[in-house]
Amino acid sequence: MNILNKIASIRRETIKREGYTLGSAVPPERDVPLQKFGQNPFVICEIKRRSPSKGKISEIADPVKQAGLYFGKGIRNISVLTEEDHFGGTLDDLIAVKRAYPEAAVLRKDFLLEKEDVLVSYRAGADAVLLIAALLDKEKIEELYHYAVSLGLAVLVEVHNREEVDKVRSFRPKIMGINSRNLKTFRIDQILPIELKKHIDWETQVVYESGISSFNEAIIPFESGFAGILVGESVVRDPDLIDDLIQAAERKGEGNFWNRLYSRKRQGRPLVKICGITNREDGEAAVGMGADILGFVLAESPRRADPSFIRTVKDLDVLKVAVVVTGEGEPDREVMELLEKGYLDAVQFHGNENPGDLRSFSYPCFKALRLRDRGDVQEIDRFPGPRVLVDAWSDKEYGGTGKRLDGEIVTEASQVRPLWMAGGLSPENISGIISEFRPELIDASSRLEAEKGRKDHGKMKEFFREIDNGCV
Numbered sequence: 001m002n003i004l005n006k007i008a009s010i011r012r013e014t015i016k017r018e019g020y021t022l023g024s025a026v027p028p029e030r031d032v033p034l035q036k037f038g039q040n041p042f043v044i045c046e047i048k049r050r051s052p053s054k055g056k057i058s059e060i061a062d063p064v065k066q067a068g069l070y071f072g073k074g075i076r077n078i079s080v081l082t083e084e085d086h087f088g089g090t091l092d093d094l095i096a097v098k099r100a101y102p103e104a105a106v107l108r109k110d111f112l113l114e115k116e117d118v119l120v121s122y123r124a125g126a127d128a129v130l131l132i133a134a135l136l137d138k139e140k141i142e143e144l145y146h147y148a149v150s151l152g153l154a155v156l157v158e159v160h161n162r163e164e165v166d167k168v169r170s171f172r173p174k175i176m177g178i179n180s181r182n183l184k185t186f187r188i189d190q191i192l193p194i195e196l197k198k199h200i201d202w203e204t205q206v207v208y209e210s211g212i213s214s215f216n217e218a219i220i221p222f223e224s225g226f227a228g229i230l231v232g233e234s235v236v237r238d239p240d241l242i243d244d245l246i247q248a249a250e251r252k253g254e255g256n257f258w259n260r261l262y263s264r265k266r267q268g269r270p271l272v273k274i275c276g277i278t279n280r281e282d283g284e285a286a287v288g289m290g291a292d293i294l295g296f297v298l299a300e301s302p303r304r305a306d307p308s309f310i311r312t313v314k315d316l317d318v319l320k321v322a323v324v325v326t327g328e329g330e331p332d333r334e335v336m337e338l339l340e341k342g343y344l345d346a347v348q349f350h351g352n353e354n355p356g357d358l359r360s361f362s363y364p365c366f367k368a369l370r371l372r373d374r375g376d377v378q379e380i381d382r383f384p385g386p387r388v389l390v391d392a393w394s395d396k397e398y399g400g401t402g403k404r405l406d407g408e409i410v411t412e413a414s415q416v417r418p419l420w421m422a423g424g425l426s427p428e429n430i431s432g433i434i435s436e437f438r439p440e441l442i443d444a445s446s447r448l449e450a451e452k453g454r455k456d457h458g459k460m461k462e463f464f465r466e467i468d469n470g471c472v
């Protein structure tokens with residue numbers, strides 16, 4: 001039995017044994033008005049003591065104090081986890097928070113199963129309830145939704161896959177949540193909400209749930225058309241993060257690097273990054289053959305690109321990534337300027353950067369991690385952001401080495417996150433690599449060259465042909 005069903009079955013048993021309880025301090029009827037869930041900034045901060053995936057997060061001896069930290073920073077949407085056995089919450093937490101902050105919209109986050117749960121939530125002071133599509137059948141979720149709406153509650157309907165979207169389509173919920181965490185396996189995939197949102201084909205506000213721990217991660221949903229975000233563990237651990245989240249909420253739009261990249265994704269074919277582009281002819285040829293990303297090395301390298309050249313290829317219909325090697329802090333001023341002016345879409349950090357360098361970076365970015373041995377694979381999960389590019393190790397150069405990664409390392413890396421793979425990829429090996437490892441993105445540079453810094457168009461053509469061969 002997966003954890004979600006286990007939690008639900010324990011809840012059913014508890015309800016059977018003890019009935020529905022309103023908590024110890026609740027008045028018989030609701031005495032505070034409902035507040036609008038979704039008020040600005042639509043950043044929902046959660047009161048969460050522990051979780052099945054993370055274990056203990058924080059004591060939170062006083063949930064009102066915790067709510068006060070959020071409220072004091074401008075948060076007006078507060079989620080209170082009331083499930084006891086696995087999350088250490090209580091309904092009394094919610095009652096106390098709502099009493100102390102009646103102007104806040106309070107979401108009851110729990111595994112609600114029956115109409116009585118919804119009524120109890122309302123009477124306890126909730127302004128909104130969560131309904132999890134994975135937990136309820138079609139008829140039940142629709143019944144609970146309409147009942148909650150009839151009480152004036154806002155409803156956050158949570159989905160994680162297309163079947164769940166189909167399950168709720170008939171009643172077109174006004175607020176949807178997409179959880180980046182699979183509640184059955186606990187794995188986070190920060191790209192999943194972006195992909196799944198495309199299948200929600202009615203007018204609704206969509207909230208991005210779970211897995212956000214930095215400014216850089218928070219801008220992904222806001223720049224991808226999400227109305228709000230829900231953040232638990234990271235604001236419990238560090239309420240100061242809220243300032244960054246509120247700032248990220250101002251970055252509205254539909255143009256984030258990540259959603260643009262994944263809108264290019266075709267079933268069964270990896271995304272392709274061609275790196276080390278130094279001249280227009282090579283860039284144009286790569287784009288014409290099907291490249292999704294062009295990489296411009298702005299580090300010490302025989303294939304270093306001239307920043308003024310990068311300005312001349314703005315018109316090419318491809319994503320453009322700067323490959324940088326920095327010790328700490330931001331890349332050079334010229335890289336920042338190219339990003340600011342839209343000549344570049346993202347940064348690939350290919351040096352000895354720390355997770356913190358990426359966390360605080362204000363543009364889309366990802367880490368390229370050079371793996372020396374299997375022990376290095378665990379480093380992948382230390383880095384924020386949806387994906388990490390894995391590359392071969394060399395003592396001499398940071399990248400563009402033409403060296404292959406060991407197969408066992410690749411297999412292990414692909415179990416941590418969807419595989420973004422670099423290192424010695426060539427027309428000779430790419431189809432085998434695709435059939436064996438099914439990478440989500442492949443990145444090739446030196447083995448497509450006629451000479452350092454100049455691509456061999458024949459080799460590139462063969463490379464793309466072999467990609468197609470590997471996909472069959």
Ligand SMILES: O=C(O)c1ccccc1NCC(=O)[C@H](O)[C@H](O)COP(=O)(O)O
Nearest residue numbers: 275301398399400401402423424445446
């Ligand atoms: O390519 C370079 O010269 C380079 C120099 C310094 C840092 C990174 C560099 N390249 C990064 C890339 O993304 C390459 O595509 C990647 O290392 C794979 O290269 P290759 O093994 O030559 O295909």
